[in-house]
Amino acid sequence: MPTRIQKEARKDTLLLNMGPSHPAMHGTIRLMVELDGEKILNSEVEVGYLHRGFEKICEDRTYFNLLPYTDRLNYVSPLINNLGYVMTIEKMLGIEVPEKAQYIRVIMSELSRISDHLTCLAAMAMECGAFTVFLYKVKAREFIWDVIEETTGARMTTSYIRIGGVRADIHPSWKDSLQKAVVETRKVLKDVDGLLSKNKIFLNRTRDIAVMTPEEAISYGWTGPCLRSTGVYYDVRKAHPYLVYDKLDWEVPLGERGDNFDRYYVRMKEMEQSLCIIEQAAKKMPKSKGPPSLMAEGIEPARAIKSSRKKRVEERIKLSPNLEGSERAVYKEILTDDKRYIIPPKESTYTSIEGIINHFKFFMKGHGIRPPKGEVYFSVEGGNGELGFYVVSDGTDKPYRLHLRGPCFHIVSAMESLIQGRYVADVIPTFGSFNMIGGELDR
Amino acid sequence: MREGSFFTTKFNHILGWARKFSLFHYPYITACCGMEYMSVACAHYDLDRFGAGWTRFSPRQSDMLFVVGTISQKLAPVLKTVYDQMTEPKWVIAVGACAVSGGIYDNYAVVQGIDSIIPVDVYIPGCPPRPETILNALIKLQEKIQNQEQDWRWKKRK
């Protein structure tokens, strides 16, 4: 119960509850405001309505099994959460990822980032009344999700980025669908820019509303587009470069005033930069050395298993369609060489004793990925800012403690001070520009 | 009019037809499935062509509750309040594994399925379910509405 505001409120003011289930609160968060007419005197934010016990449940799952839980944290950009967790574990284990897998990871992260910004701005614009913008952006997001679905198999919660690399090679026809997604997104961004950036109504609702100074933003622990809109140059991809971001040529857009409009504009510019990164990464990606994935060819697994008892099987084996893209021929390009931390390719599991042993040792209880005792902190640039993972390991196959540094936790903690003295109608675009994602805020 | 006579069954049929094609839904969105709900409501997988396009953001004005996403223990009384505020006739669709049975979260913080709080008509599995699955569930609900015994206001409640 927001008790502080109920105790402190004056008798002649109105206490308005913008409750957990509210159209303008993206996800579940409760905002109680004390009103004098339309002016906000005091407010209190109550969070925790989507607390799903992520940190506790991670102590009960092995390092490999808890990958799907990380997808559901910042659910509009799931691949970036995957990446953050996986790179933390890779730092702890000290393994290197092949170059093609790094490029694939960069492309997937940037596609996720674009879909995150599209969703945030679509919802923010819809609440200000611009419903067309919402429809246009969700349409562009569908094309991006088509590209992700072709390679990973799922639109949203993919669990694609694995410890040691990625789960499967990129789809053979990825260039066409990527081209289509990029072209459509550029068109939508241009349309939306024309609709909103110089629109008097939108400017009246967002310009000079909820202004944040750089010093206060740093004191609140803001990172990401919200911090960059105040003018502070801090992007994890430039400050602590990971994957191949330092080999690509791109810029970090900065805002000036730190108001709602700047937070919107920085996100629009960041989407354009992400498209540049994707195009460069697509050109620079190393070409595929293995044969193209043709699942229909090959001998049946049962026959292969039987004939492997006599001699080594050299022919192709017809695998299940779920394993498309992760055949033995492409394994070297997408996953690391260290056999202790990856699932062996199915062909060697079927036909060789070493493959079966590797497979069992990976999945057996008490075995599998067992990092050395110690702790590690690693962060990536998520859609909202610095997404950090702090992992404490005690040498067993389950993490002893896993803590998530969620960027929007710090951003929303500044909400009460930002809306003080403003009107009720200002709460809506302010909250929309924060991009609060319940899964990351409440864990 | 006797129960089961020609006029009452025909009236039942017409009332069912009218109700199923003009569903006003209240999307009770909490988590990841909300993204798939957004896709369903927009241009690619249009919800409006089934008559259920208008999102009513008030429980008093809606007759279908879409429970989308995980319901935590903290949120359970709010869901019950929202359901109680809806007027009859009302239907509930539980979208996603978390609303159906708690999903992958079997712990202290999550309600293991919303049917321990409110009665549910259609369950949609998936994590998250594809938009076509949600549309399929809507069609199933429409069949259910057509074939159920309609709630007439002037009939005495037993």
Added chain:
Amino acid sequence: MEEKKVIELLKKKFLGKIKDVSAPLGDETIVIESDSLLAVCSFLKSRTYDYNMLLDLTCVDYIGEEPRFEMVYHLFSIPKNHRFRIKTRLSEKDLSIDSLTSLWKNANWLEREVYDMFGVNFKGHPELTRLFMYDGFEGHPLRKDYPLRKRQPRIPLKE
């Protein structure tokens, strides 16, 4: 390097309070006594060293060891682009530590979260109430002796 200078100066100023200095996997870490936390953090936040952002604040429960809880703070300096980790141990009998709300504003919510999940008391916090769990919730969920599947429903559930 800049970071080594900071650690040397810290060692000189807080003689006896710093118990351990290490750099596992490249992250600079120091372990200090719990009563010198506020002094160390104000020293690091000052203009010369400029660790201006509190990245994260969390707690780890080492059940079976004494002292049982360990507070972990991650500081970050944007101008110097350097991260710093501070750890301190708290025993179960005296589970309280100074609050950092006077230095960084996001410490408010971070400390409320640690209080909610572990039960650590922060001296000087303006409003130490639960953040994630509801009023009436008994216990502190992230402690190791709290079972994962314990059900504490807020309203009576059917079946």
